[in-house]
Amino acid sequence: MAGAGLPAHFKAEAAAWLARLHSDERTARDEAGFRLWLAADPRNRDAFGLVTGAWDEAGGAAGGPPVRVRRWTRRRVLGAGAAAAILAGGAGFWAHAGWEDYRTGHGELRRIPLADGSVLLLDSGSAVRVEMAADRRRVMVDRGRAHFRTANDSRNLFFVRAEGRDLIAGAASFDVAAEGGRLSLFVLAGSVGIRLGRDGLPGSMRWVRARERARIDPGGALRIDSPAPAPLVAWHDGEAFFAATRLRGAVAEMNRYARHPILIADPDLAVRPVSGRFDLGDGPAFARSVARQLSVPVHVQGGSIVIGRA
């Protein structure tokens, strides 16, 4: 092929130019310099063809079906200068006024279009703060659960902070839940990076891809799995979808929205599986259905719906 067997410095220069041409800080002078370089020696053209071909192929190769699992987590901890830069991008980055508060009450779902074209869907009992500026897009999830559909912006990434972790996205669709020191990130489309260092401290990045869920417990342990999406995202449509879910979990989900809390009278019932699709606000229908599934009675007692016999 053309370019094969060229002295290494031709290829290195071609790689440098290619990287420069792809820079968002590329100037007209770079392009003029590139043209001079290209015309200076036929081997420059051959080398550039070789490097560009590899560049194009690499995009095709990586964009194909996943043939391997690559880990991006073992990145060496950065040097002191880089650590300072991360701090600047971390703790200091977040200490800034100009936030707008959004909250939802019990049983309330709220759709919030953001200035950059992104959309935020805020779940019941949640609180977020949003900052949209020309040079930054940030959302702080203080409590609860939110769905994000972030618009692409080649200049500014979309930053989300929840439970002290930074999540970083370009154009993506994902759910973030922050509760009791636990962080859950479920990516529906695109990919979202999690910075594993807390509170902007240095730490490696873990890239979470579409249909993957990352959970970090209060101790900092990270787990990644690929659950079925439908039950996890039913709340976007104001629904709950249970497929052999433990009653305890299903009741907790319904109680996020229920006007009348649902109680489980018999602890043995709590781990029994229940299934079905329900309107999130319709606790009574849920209670009747699961009581029927479990062959137990259901009754109303002091403003609560009680499943099972105490």
Added chain:
Amino acid sequence: MAPKRMPAERLLKAAFARLEAYRVKAAAHAAADYPVRMPVHSLQGEMRRDLHERESVRPLPDMLRLGEGVPLRDEIAETHRRLERMRAGLAKLPRRNAEAFRLHRIEGMSYRQIGHTLGIPTRTVERQVAGAALFLASWSEGC
């Protein structure tokens, strides 16, 4: 890796120094030093047109655009083989190059975004992307 192991760091350092020299030379032609927003591919396309129009200059190799205007046939198998090989090359990229390259080439992030994400200067991102491109070019030569 390449036929012979190259001190890639040193090669790239020298390469960027040469690049800088060409920029200085270009400045004599009064090219403004302001950011441009033209997509790279349109630059490459324009460049190819330029080269085609000026007969004294050889056109760039066709591989600039994989498969464009080239009759397929056995080339499908050949392309598959090359992509497989490139996948292997991607897996062998030195880690610090791989991260920046992947974020840019696959995730479509700008150097600035990557620098912000990884907490490194934009110029370092550029250097790492160049290192990855050099590695992959040398790797693809082994085909």
